[in-house]
Amino acid sequence: MHELSIAQSLVEIACDQAEQAGAKRVTRVSVLVGLLSGVVPDSLSFCFPIVCQGTAAEGAELAIQVDPAKGTCPKCGVSVELNDFVLICPSCGAFPIEVRSGRDLKVTALEVEE
């Protein structure tokens, strides 16, 4: 359950940024979770409201956008959407697929109130 500390970092960033912007409350936090980031969206959703309690983000909504992992086959050049960590090209069997995205874990937007 490292999603608990991920949620803590997330809420910390949200509250810091809101404060810097002169806002009092965070009402919505948007995150991008890469499919290959090792973070389970459901676990993050579970931890988030617990961690928000007693902070400026109490009651905030968490919007998770899952970033599907994308890669390129080094042999046939096809663009591949990866559903897991297995780096075998589904069209020609070449290996390993070069991963271009899907490892990120980012805060992308906050909605705040004065």
Add this chain to the structure above:
Amino acid sequence: MCDTCGCGMPSHEHAHEYESDHDGHVIELEMNVLAKNDVYAAANREHLASRGAVAINMISSPGAGKTTLLQQSLNQLKDWRPLAVVEGDLQTDNDARRIQGVGVPVHQINTNNGCHLDAHMVGHAYEHLSLATGSLVFIENVGNLVCPAGFDLGENATVVLLSVTEGDDKPAKYPVAFVNAQVMVITKTDLLPYVDFSMDRCKEFARAVNPDLEIIECSSRTGDGMDGWVAWVKRLANQVAS
């Protein structure tokens, strides 16, 4: 430069604001959730570099044999470089005492049920240890094959250990730790006759998710393969030094 607006600020570090449809503001960001951990990790890297020290992060499920491997191999490395060990466990200092038994400076971190070490904890451990110049530091992470993998500790290399009693399909079932490691040590090979564990299948699963993964087989019980592990450690340390 920022990809979002080309403003010349490093991306991940700043926010753009605009009015939302509702009462509030929307603050657009592009910030790594683990940015703070990464700052501590960078500080750890600098701390190591300033002393010419090298750190190895060891990850496995509980009981795969991390502490035993250290107990068995530190003796062979003791005269080569100053050593230090950071022990991470949920509770107890049992492992630290085992390492003390081989005469190597050790600092125990108890995470109090936290499932992984983070860079901040490790930074404090380095302070406690006051690392000698040229130290080789082993960080035994909390026993957990999933959670520690996402947290950069500022280490020079990550080792994932897998014991043959855990099954040969673990790299397929729990890929993240294997994706982020440079080496996989397959431990307890003395038990191979008693378990259904195919070395080939295991390596195939591991390389399917990490083609560059180096693989070492060893037994801390018989000492088989221990030389391969020690040789890898020395190679890494020399590589970092040059």
